[in-house]
Amino acid sequence: MLTDIMHSLSIEPLAVLTQAVGFLLLLWLVKQYGLAPLFRMLDDRQAEIKSTYDQLDADRDAMQKTRAEYEARLAGIEAQAREQIAGAVKEAQELRTHILADAQKQAETILEKGRVEAERERQIAFLEMRRQLVDITLQAAGKVINETLDAKKHQALVDEFIGSVGVAPTQATAPSSNGSSRPNGSAPGGPVGNA
Numbered sequence: 217m218l219t220d221i222m223h224s225l226s227i228e229p230l231a232v233l234t235q236a237v238g239f240l241l242l243l244w245l246v247k248q249y250g251l252a253p254l255f256r257m258l259d260d261r262q263a264e265i266k267s268t269y270d271q272l273d274a275d276r277d278a279m280q281k282t283r284a285e286y287e288a289r290l291a292g293i294e295a296q297a298r299e300q301i302a303g304a305v306k307e308a309q310e311l312r313t314h315i316l317a318d319a320q321k322q323a324e325t326i327l328e329k330g331r332v333e334a335e336r337e338r339q340i341a342f343l344e345m346r347r348q349l350v351d352i353t354l355q356a357a358g359k360v361i362n363e364t365l366d367a368k369k370h371q372a373l374v375d376e377f378i379g380s381v382g383v384a385p386t387q388a389t390a391p392s393s394n395g396s397s398r399p400n401g402s403a404p405g406g407p408v409g410n411a
Contacts (some may be wrong), residue, residue: 343378350377 242271354373 316335346378347374353377 350373351370354370
């Protein structure tokens with residue numbers, strides 16, 4: 217019955233069978249030698265692309281890790297630098313305070329020495345002024361009583377007068393050429409310090 221229909225359509229069953237076997241054989245050959253290498257090549261290419269993407273991801277992760285390490289190091293270096301700067305500033309302030317304290321002590325010492333020296337000069341000048349006053353008084357008294365005093369007697373009178381006034385000599389005295397005595401190293405009419 218199928219064969220009758222095929223004959224009525226002018227189709228040879230053997231030719232159809234041969235063509236079907238030939239087509240299947242052709243499909244197998246194309247698949248085996250044409251498509252299989254193509255699919256293998258596509259699979260290889262896909263694996264290569266996946267490997268490249270995996271490598272890129274690994275490189276990116278390594279780069280981010282390295283960047284994080286560098287940022288941590290930089291933060292550490294900045295903190296250390298800030299700490300060193302703060303230490304240097306503190307040390308400079310302590311040094312400044314120390315220098316100012318030393319300068320203040322030296323200034324106070326110099327002022328105290330100046331005060332002591334001024335007081336000593338004032339006492340010397342005061343003593344010299346009293347001695348000159350005694351000399352003038354003794355010379356006037358000598359003229360009044362028409363008597364000249366020798367150096368020894370003159371010195372004794374000067375010392376007696378100074379003792380009665382209550383001022384102790386602060387320095388050794390030496391008789392001058394005119395018979396009066398002055399403190400060693402002082403000149404007549406020297407500067408008078410503030411009382």
